[in-house]
Amino acid sequence: xxxxxKELQETKITDEEHITVYLPAFSDEILIKHFKEIPNWNWKxxxxxxxxxxxxxxxxxxxxxxxxxxxxxxxAAGLLIGAGFQGTSEGLFLKKKMMVIPMFDQYEQLCNAxxxxxxxxxxxxxxxxxxxxxLKKWLSAENECHYHFMPNTGMxxxxxxxxxxx
Numbered sequence: 001x002x003x004x005x006k007e008l009q010e011t012k013i014t015d016e017e018h019i020t021v022y023l024p025a026f027s028d029e030i031l032i033k034h035f036k037e038i039p040n041w042n043w044k045x046x047x048x049x050x051x052x053x054x055x056x057x058x059x060x061x062x063x064x065x066x067x068x069x070x071x072x073x074x075x076a077a078g079l080l081i082g083a084g085f086q087g088t089s090e091g092l093f094l095k096k097k098m099m100v101i102p103m104f105d106q107y108e109q110l111c112n113a114x115x116x117x118x119x120x121x122x123x124x125x126x127x128x129x130x131x132x133x134x135l136k137k138w139l140s141a142e143n144e145c146h147y148h149f150m151p152n153t154g155m156x157x158x159x160x161x162x163x164x165x166x
Contacts, residue, residue: 011074013094018042019139020076022069022087024049025103026127028061035059037132041139044072078139083109083123088116097143099124099135120144 021031021043028047035043036057043059046069053062062068073079076096081087083102091098099122102109113123122138124131 011070011094014075015077016075018044018072018076019078019080020069020072021045021080022064023080023082023101025082025101030127032056032059032061034127034131034135038135038139044076046072078143080135083113083116085112088112088121092119092145092147095143097138098122098145099138101125101127116145119147 019041021035022045023031024047028045028049031043031045035041035045036059039058041058045059045061046064047061048064050061050063053060055061062072073090073096074094078097078099079087079091080099080101081091083100083106085108088098088100098116100113100116101124102113104126117123121144122134124134
């Protein structure tokens with residue numbers, strides 16, 4: 001089972017009218033271009049490519065900041081993220097609707113994406129001319145992923161310690 005941070009396990013979960021986005025493989029400009037085509041949603045993009053907050057229409061672009069990201073994560077109506085282990089584990093734990101885009105040539109992310117697809121998570125292979133229509137369809141659909149788990153970090157740590165003692 002996924003392992004999640006303690007502060008995330010204790011956070012208040014809400015559902016506000018925004019989508020939290022963390023896609024470090026894509027430029028801010030490409031993301032903004034597509035998100036502006038869906039003006040009835042607010043987009044909170046967290047980007048490694050900027051050092052200052054700025055807003056373009058319905059798109060907020062934030063530098064990566066753990067506290068702000070956690071707040072946006074726990075209050076999001078949905079997550080648009082890479083298919084890495086941590087972000088998707090957090091999304092599953094928070095019961096958030098997710099769309100993932102695995103990073104090109106990242107075998108681990110491709111494997112995670114396939115497993116997530118089996119759980120009902122939307123997987124997109126690339127951002128291209130069909131991306132906006134895929135986003136609109138995803139935004140209007142119910143959360144198809146109903147896999148949820150209880151925090152088990154302590155139990156996993158205890159098992160590791162027991163193995164080491166043997």
